[in-house]
Amino acid sequence: MYEPKIIGFLCNWCSYAAADLAGTSRIQYPSNLKAIRVMCSSRVDPEHVLRAFINGMDGVLIAGCHPGDCHYISGNYKTKRKYLLLQKMLEQFGINPDRVRLEWCSSAEGGKFAQVVTEMTEDLRKLGPVKIGEGD
Amino acid sequence: MSENMYIARSSHKDARERGEYGGAVTSILQGALETGKIDGVVTVRAKNGSRYAGVPVLITTPEELIETAGSLHCSTPNISRFVKEYLDGASTMKLAVVGKPCDIRAIIELQKRERIDADNVILIGLNCTGTMSPTTAKRMFIEEFEVDPDSIMREDIDEGMLTVVLRDGTKKSRDLTELEEKGYGRRENCRRCDINIPRMADLACGKWGAEDEEKKSTFIEICSEKGKNLMDETIEKGFIEVKEPHKESLQRRKKKDEAEIERAEKWKTRDFRIFQELNQPERLNYWIGEFNKCIKCYGCRDACPICHCKECILEAKRGFVDKGEIPPDIMFPLTRLSHVADSCVNCGQCQDVCPMELPLSLLCSFLNRELAAIFGYTPGIDIEERPPLTTASEGELQIQDTFLDIPSITENGELNRLLHKC
16 A cells, blocks of 8 residues: 655644654554654744655644644744745645645644544545656 | 825936936935935946946935936846845944835835844835836847937836937837837836835835926825935925925826736736646646756845845755755755745846846745735835734734634635734
């Protein structure tokens, strides 16, 4: 079966802890996601996501704190704005914007994190591998 | 409303003769220099007397200023970058900067980023309906106007016509749209530009609304407290003569502005069509094809007024883009795009300097327009308005979107509404 490659940019304070919780709680989720810990989800610039696609990733998950929970007060709101720019850029360059997903995951939401990764893997399986320059 | 508007002309004979429309702008600046209100003026001078080589200059004496009177339509000086790089962002002296709407907007964007001192700068905006790149203009004058480019005394773009006046006094006019169909005429970004009157500056000066005056005059709109002070002082000291504009003048000015905006809309629809017509797979191919021409000269980065980082991530030593690789990794143009797209002022400098003629300005202004629809942000208008990707508004902090309803934000303009509520 085709296994999509996913990069996950996880916020240090919430989502990374959610992934941790999913692990310690022995919640099963696909191993397609490679996690990168960032200090804040707003550290993820559009170019990081584009670079992931250009280097052969099939999907990107950006996960941060819930609104109001940001360790840096407003980081996740900036993430949301950057995500909107990213969606437009992906559209412009012919990459399906659905390949990038933004999620809020608190450190208590190990279950949600596992569910998001599972869903995303399934979605990307349907979309197939990203073909840079051949359309998507 | 009309108390903020004047029809003005210089009280000085020299300025009246040399200036484009009565020398009012020249005299305002001379006055400010003489009274010591400012230490210098940043404006554009024809280098070696050539109309095709306008360069930004710093002028510190009123006498020198007269040489810069009149406008140059066939030069594309990078005024904002000049103030930032060579004058230390006006940190050490008080400056008046004269510029087109895009120059003024670029300066305001740099002020937001604290690269130009906002308190030390007075912005004098000039109405603009477009500029031409020097080489295209020269070729056009030879082939379409059949005149020697060096015999031209002045050019004017108005009501869709390009008019040139030769040294011997003869006038020649051509239809601008026809010229532009042939690839001549204004620069691409200027055709798409819909900001003709620089109301974001302290003073907005231009001829619209003052055409019918018996004596050549300039229409001046005061757009800020700073501008008002400057005007009041200049009038008081007798550097310029002013009168109130008629209602008809205001209306004519408005009408002309609207006509130009409409013309710009047509060009936008036309230029952006290429993106809309390409289907998804073709889009990336098209851009990869374009980006493969890139020789990584860093010209676009060095010319762009929005590119303000002191340590650029695209430098080889930063390890983001490999050194010595031509064409560079596609990340090179994409990173630049993602850094500047939200604040692009459509000055066209990136495309002007690109030796490989990549349609950079087109790409950036297209994306900027898409973003403007979401964020409701027009770059370079209000210094208080932060760039949209680096801020979160009070209103936004109240949004309870635990379930992250993105479509409602993008489609219904929800974010836009919330942003402007507070």
